[in-house]
Amino acid sequence: xxxxxxxxxxxxxxxxxxxxxxxxxxxxxxxxxxxxxxxxxxxxxxxxxxxxxxxxxxxxxxxxxxxxxxxxxxxxxxxxxxxxxxxxxxxxxxxxxxxxxxxxxxxxxxxxxxxxxxxxxxxxxxxxxxxxxxxxxxxxxxxxxxxxxxxxxxxxxxxxxxxxxxxxxxxxxxxxxxxxxxxxxxxxxxxxxxxxxxxxxxxxxxxxxxxxxxxxxxxxxxxxxxxxxxxxxxxxxxxxxxxxxxxxxxxxxxxxxxxxxxxxxxxxxxxxxxxxxxxxxxxxxxxxxxxxxxxxxxxxxxxxxxxxxxxxxxxxxxxxxxxxxxxxxxx
Amino acid sequence: xxxxxxxxxxxxxxxxxxxxxxxxxxxxxxxxxxxxxxxxxxxxxxxxxxxxxxxxxxxxxxxxxxxxxxxxxxxxxxxxxxxxxxxxxxxxxxxxxxxxxxxxxxxxxxxxxxxxxxxxxxxxxxxxxxxxxxxxxxxxxxxxxxxxxxxxxxxxxxxxxxxxxxxxxxxxxxxxxxxxxxxxxxxxxxxxxxxxxxxxxxxxxxxxxxxxxxxxxxxxxxxxxxxxxxxxxxxxxxxxxxxxxxxxxxxxxxxx
Numbered sequence: 001x002x003x004x005x006x007x008x009x010x011x012x013x014x015x016x017x018x019x020x021x022x023x024x025x026x027x028x029x030x031x032x033x034x035x036x037x038x039x040x041x042x043x044x045x046x047x048x049x050x051x052x053x054x055x056x057x058x059x060x061x062x063x064x065x066x067x068x069x070x071x072x073x074x075x076x077x078x079x080x081x082x083x084x085x086x087x088x089x090x091x092x093x094x095x096x097x098x099x100x101x102x103x104x105x106x107x108x109x110x111x112x113x114x115x116x117x118x119x120x121x122x123x124x125x126x127x128x129x130x131x132x133x134x135x136x137x138x139x140x141x142x143x144x145x146x147x148x149x150x151x152x153x154x155x156x157x158x159x160x161x162x163x164x165x166x167x168x169x170x171x172x173x174x175x176x177x178x179x180x181x182x183x184x185x186x187x188x189x190x191x192x193x194x195x196x197x198x199x200x201x202x203x204x205x206x207x208x209x210x211x212x213x214x215x216x217x218x219x220x221x222x223x224x225x226x227x228x229x230x231x232x233x234x235x236x237x238x239x240x241x242x243x244x245x246x247x248x249x250x251x252x253x254x255x256x257x258x259x260x261x262x263x264x265x266x267x268x269x270x271x272x273x274x275x276x277x278x279x280x281x282x283x284x285x286x287x288x289x290x291x292x293x294x295x296x297x298x299x300x301x302x303x304x305x306x307x308x309x310x311x312x313x314x315x316x317x318x319x320x321x322x323x324x325x326x327x328x329x330x331x
Numbered sequence: 332x333x334x335x336x337x338x339x340x341x342x343x344x345x346x347x348x349x350x351x352x353x354x355x356x357x358x359x360x361x362x363x364x365x366x367x368x369x370x371x372x373x374x375x376x377x378x379x380x381x382x383x384x385x386x387x388x389x390x391x392x393x394x395x396x397x398x399x400x401x402x403x404x405x406x407x408x409x410x411x412x413x414x415x416x417x418x419x420x421x422x423x424x425x426x427x428x429x430x431x432x433x434x435x436x437x438x439x440x441x442x443x444x445x446x447x448x449x450x451x452x453x454x455x456x457x458x459x460x461x462x463x464x465x466x467x468x469x470x471x472x473x474x475x476x477x478x479x480x481x482x483x484x485x486x487x488x489x490x491x492x493x494x495x496x497x498x499x500x501x502x503x504x505x506x507x508x509x510x511x512x513x514x515x516x517x518x519x520x521x522x523x524x525x526x527x528x529x530x531x532x533x534x535x536x537x538x539x540x541x542x543x544x545x546x547x548x549x550x551x552x553x554x555x556x557x558x559x560x561x562x563x564x565x566x567x568x569x570x571x572x573x574x575x576x577x578x579x580x581x582x583x584x585x586x587x
Binding site: 107141253262312319327 | 552
């Protein structure tokens with residue numbers, strides 16, 4: 001019997017998280033390369049429709065792992081349910097998207113099973129018989145190929161955007177769906193989560209902006225933000241920031257781009273004084289054109305920039321504003 | 332409130348990194364600093380102590396140089412420190428590091444354990460969650476706020492895209508702390524002086540050996556990432572670069 005790859009998709013607040021299609025695409029690629037069987041599971045209460053949605057893709061079987069105690073999400077319940085399920089099905093490889101929810105429970109699940117998880121992977125390699133999982137280290141400055149030196153099941157979480165969700169192939173016909181009821185004993189769940197909410201009102205929807213000027217720590221002081229603001233205005237774009245700027249209170253949180261802020265893919269993304277930390281990059285790597293200005297030639301942002309300026313933003317931005325204004329004023 | 336803060340020393344943010352001979356790690360001749368997310372975890376612990384009384388203990392695992400992180404924490408107001416100092420601790424994977432911590436603190440009675448949400452060198456975001464499972468404690472991750480409640484604590488969990496969630500939890504518990512939860516303090520001169528007399532307990536591998544095993548995962552190789560983008564570097568004086576940029580914006584990007 002071939003080994004199995006199990007993709008655990010994510011559902012939240014009544015919707016399948018779209019990043020799940022990326023994980024499924026990863027599973028399909030791995031299945032094709034290893035010859036292993038691909039299966040999927042969705043975890044929750046009343047998740048049959050999600051299972052059916054996944055069953056339309058090219059996958060051998062889909063499981064709905066059910067218990068009323070799985071709603072709302074808690075790490076205790078999800079870990080207990082998946083431990084039971086994985087122990088009975090014994091997949092070789094368990095794939096998940098590296099979302100905040102997965103980060104909250106997969107290390108617990110792996111530890112409970114005496115195993116380990118390789119998190120935030122951007123790809124994989126097959127060398128001889130060995131599977132290696134690639135991930136970024138040192139905030140993107142270096143990459144690492146990591147292997148498992150323990151028995152299966154092996155837990156892997158893929159970074160947002162590491163695979164393309166639109167590459168998840170549809171199946172020739174719907175895959176069989178099986179409901180698996182799991183038992184979660186009283187006293188297992190210790191956290192009591194309240195309703196999910198959005199903080200205050202979002203004054204600006206950066207996902208709608210065609211042009212974004214984003215500032216990072218390189219802006220040095222709050223008063224320098226004015227310069228970036230002028231550039232954004234000259235270009236007709238929106239001002240945004242990496243997390244440290246928002247943490248300092250220099251710009252409101254709704255201007256944040258990154259894993260805990262907004263994810264954007266504008267026509268033009270201009271990064272000023274941004275090093276390119278992973279948590280920021282995941283929020284903007286889909287931008288059509290990326291221009292980066294940073295005085296550190298080793299800054300990871302230059303890995304993904306289309307146009308790069310290794311220089312002091314305080315020298316470059318003022319003449320840039322002038323040239324932009326001139327260009328817009330017409331011939 | 333007795334709080335343990337797990338802290339890590341990592342290469343400085345702008346330190347130029349070089350691969351070592353084996354190609355599986357970096358050369359250690361760089362400057363180090365505290366992992367910034369852990370600084371937020373420490374700050375939060377100190378604030379909780381200021382509000383509710385108690386004790387803040389800091390722990391790290393690493394070579395002799397990692398003691399600097401503990402000294403700085405003591406200078407900021409932590410009460411005591413634990414250093415798992417032994418070359419054998421270097422290169423332990425996340426599961427074994429957490430096992431070593433759990434073993435080192437087995438005779439303590441903490442109410443809370445904080446870690447930063449992830450480390451700037453590995454970026455796994457796992458240590459806190461693994462530790463919670465090993466201890467059999469509840470946990471919550473990416474925490475932006477902690478309030479004491481009758482039943483334990485109420486925490487504010489950060490979710491993606493600007494969403495949040497409050498969670499009620501019993502104690503003891505493990506929390507991974509998000510940056511921006513607070514503003515970091517500086518150590519005062521008095522604090523630095525007082526730090527010299529605060530207890531710092533060293534733990535050797537022999538003391539926790541029975542708790543750890545061989546690593547379950549291995550970095551086979553480390554390398555400079557392959558570029559997939561064809562980056563065009565624009566050079567010249569500031570004025571020249573500005574003109575070149577506008578040329579690209581007009582003709583290639585077509586936003587002017």
